[in-house]
Amino acid sequence: MISRHRRATVATLLTLALSAPLFATLAASANAAQAAPQVPYSSGLELPSPAGPYPVGGRTLHLVDRNRTDPWVPAAGNRELMVTVSYPARSASGLPAAYMTDEEAQLLLEARGLGGVVPSETVAGARTHAYVGARPAPGRFPLVLLSPGFSMPRTILTSLADDLASRGYVVASVDHAYESVGTAFPGGRMLTCVACERVDTEEEQAVVVRVRAKDMSFVISELTSGRQAGALSHVIDPSRIGIGGHSIGGATAAATMAADRRVRAGVDLDGNFFLYPAAARLGGRPFMMLGAESTHSPSSPTTDWPEAWKHLKGWKRWLTVAGAEHFSFTDLPYLAGQLGLSDPAIPLSGERGWRITRDYVSAFFDLHLRDISQPLLNGPTATHPEVAFQQP
Template sequence: MTTRSHRVALAALLTCALAVPLLGAAPATASQQAPAQAKYSVPGTRSTSAPELPRPAGQHPVGRRALHLVDRHRTDPWVPTARGRELLVTVSYPARRAGDGAPVAYMTTDEARLLLEARGLAGVVPAETLAGTRTHARVGAAPARGRFPLVLLSPGFGMPRATLTSLADDLASRGYVVAAVDHAYESLATEFPGGRVMPCVACEEVDGRDESGAVVRGRAADLSFVIDELTDRRRTGALARVIDPRRIGAAGHSIGGATAAATMAADRRVRAGVDLDGDFFVDDAGSGLGRRPFMMVGAANTHSPGSDGTDWAGAWDRLHGWKRWLTVEGAGHFSFTDFPWLGDRLGLPTDPEAPLSGERSWYVTRDYVHAFFDRHLRGIPQPLLDGPTASRPEVEFHRP
């Protein structure tokens, strides 16, 4: 049921997400975020120079295609009168040649405007500045020769897929095909074909654990449908030819991380998964994965063992394959997205309760996620995952 307090709390959460990179709490239900409401202000106008995302570390140049997919066999859970379940998917992949194709835009100006308005940053950061963020991918570049593992990415609740662009492009540069998915009516700033900016109906209707669990299960069905489409040569042609369907992983931020686990439980094709600071919201989280590997990475102040409000301990006990529970000291909820990197470069303030820098947040996220998939989708040994290391003192291993 929609409530005024729910809408106010959601606005508070989103205001902090970019301006103060980083809230500590990770639930998808906005009503639980109210304490962050009036903690910070952002006076004046900040940098108007378009920032640049971190440069991918792999050897491949990165190509990008956007796909509009519609599952006409499913009813949209938020708008039953819609023409099926619509998804927008950005596919990043290893490209054959550097400089092939036009540079990819980070997001449209309308998407940037909506995102900034939702955060109370209209007039602080120009929409054109955020939209003009420089990426390192090229539109329509020819895919590299060979077959590569596929990794699916699902963003946080209310967040567009663009917030995981750095992670997607870095993995692509290392030899992965990466599909970042926007789920219809679950994002505040996604422009669908024809200039349609769908309202975030879910943001108005989700107000509790049960409803959040329904989001997780619906997204899991979305990701399975995306796998079907991307591996069907009749539908995606050259992209399908470079995907190895025997090596598929899933990851996500916040409720997108819960989605990774739920997708693995429902779809045996997904061999490995990562949850970035997301609670699970379903009572049987972790069950159904068998011996398949799963990694949880979260902010230390909310996801360490014994932290109030997190459901990680129960999920951990139901995981019976290779598993890791890592927390990052100084991180906040959005530290595992593009936000802290962009916030630093736009001159926005840092949350004193999440002091880890945007640069450090990015390197920690990048290094552990790619190490996990290299180990479990490629079979490459990764000592980084074996235990604490002096080079990353902020990362703590729990319950080894």
């Protein structure tokens, strides 16, 4: 039986995933835009520039797990995934990678009540900093996997993926079939969020996490030893694998580590765990939780981080960010700011949220996958005053 607290937790996180403050602001701004159509939206959206020394290459893979049937649409057959692989490149050559397709952007906007207001081509055409098919840089690099929040496409973690790639990581951002508002698959198929219609209780959320954990282990196997990865498999160091995710993707990070010993370190960006005691099965492997102070402080009634914290036995951090909201750890507030749609009720700007996410996530993986000392993770710092180190 689900406790009253757990029901509240599930309801709260579903609300965050489907109607976060950012999109409430966009909807309000939509009305203003309709009243004043003479003010056009900018067509020059651009993601933040990566901070590392490498140019970034990008490839998109369609992976099919022939040992599993899709849990949401069994009639569809085998479980399918779309994976964007960002990696260190020899040079910035080739075509710039697209952010998303027009149809994916349109479905995302329609789901938020913005269809016909913000042009889909404006969002789809946001400039990224990766180059399609660029030759990988020489060497072998750690692998980091990223899983998005429930109903969200993998593309909203593009800035983080490309920044990590520029620092010397191969990064696999994964779209899980039928779990986003719209993801393009081969053959002209647009798979929408069938799972959104079937997930309500905590037990059902746990099903999502278990399925995704299997997805991520499959992706690891394909990238390190499968045929579809091609030359990319030769630049991945299979002894240095990390994982991260936003919202339920953060729960996926912990669950994947619990089930797959190949993963050495994990990051949860503002997501509850849902699976108990997933944190207890990580052994001594490092894990970091980075979330909004409003929802993941020790006193928050909607977080399950205190219970997870008790079970984490290795290196661990519980960091909260003052002024952040659920999507502050993704591309969305950064892009909204360029559209003039930032929510004045959210103190943390999209640009600042991006920098905090970038700095702490890259520091975590640099420390635990590359053995590079990171003073940023030792305690509060004047350069990042919004970030509190929780010690419950």
